[in-house]
Amino acid sequence: MRKFLIYIFIFHFFPLFLIAQEGNQAEQLSLAGYTPDGHKKWDLLADVAQIFPGKKDITLKKPKGTLYEKGEPNLHLKATSGTYAPDTGHVFLQEDVHLKTNEGSDLQTSDLFWDSKKSLLKMKNDIQIVKENNMISGKNMTIHKNKNRATIEKNVTLKNFNKHANEHPSVITCSGKMEFNYDEDFVELFDNVSIVDPRLNLRADYMKIFFDRITQKLDRVLCQGNVMINQDLKKAMGEMAEYDVSDGAVYLTGNPKVLKNNHILTAENITFFLNKEEVLCEPSAQLVLFFSEEDRDFFNI
Structure with missing residues (x-):
């Protein structure tokens, strides 16, 4: 299976362009979203990314995400696995999900839904926050x-x-x-x-x-x-x-x-x-x- 590096940059939520083919596995995935005035709004990295035949979503291993405020990072995400939906900008994180804020809060849960366009995060299962x-x-x-x-x-x-x-x-x-x-x-x-x-x-x-x-x-x-x-x-x-x-x-x-x-x-x-x-x-x-x-x-x- 051919391995390559994927970079995706999303500006103002215009349709993204993905350099990938079904069945391909990437050694690294890098995505980013920006506000209309050019400030970075979020980014998403993964050690390994794969698109399976017949699937639109990208499967992620060891994904890491960051949400920004006025161009500065202030909320950090990581998990064992996850998926990214290019058509909606939705991210699903699973297994040993961690969320940390600049204010010192450390959140743990089993799964997390992230709407990157709306900057909305949801966790249905048990959560624990330590600060x-x-x-x-x-x-x-x-x-x-x-x-x-x-x-x-x-x-x-x-x-x-x-x-x-x-x-x-x-x-x-x-x-x-x-x-x-x-x-x-x-x-x-x-x-x-x-x-x-x-x-x-x-x-x-x-x-x-x-x-x-x-x-x-x-x-x-x-x-x-x-x-x-x-x-x-x-x-x-x-x-x-x-x-x-x-x-x-x-x-x-x-x-x-x-x-x-x-x-x-x-x-x-x-x-x-x-x-x-x-x-x-x-x-x-x-x-x-x-x-x-x-x-x-x-x-x-």
């Missing part, structure tokens, strides 16, 4: 590279590790999706969101979680809808909350309540301190005592 002190796992992930936006649809779990402290990681889960930008230091989680932290358990319908830009540790959490907090013997609830992780304080609003032992504290705003036995209620603070389960049911506790 600094964070590990994210889930299923059905989509990356819109033009928007630097990513979504994980199912089985979302985020673990935030504190490498400088001898404690368990913070574990964050949700029943819905997680969304995040690669160039931002926050993630958004939807539907029955839960944080199991060494200091508290926190639940809400929606959370926006911010990370420290340098250490990537949890910094601040904004919660909306049916907020519930459990810490030792204390329980708190409200419609909205802000959890300041470094200060160890939770600020509750929206008909907030704090329950401990035989009393309930209510106010317009409640500050729930995690590191000390102190709760700040203001204004319109009230203390309600109860002595039976019927009393608790009255306050929906």
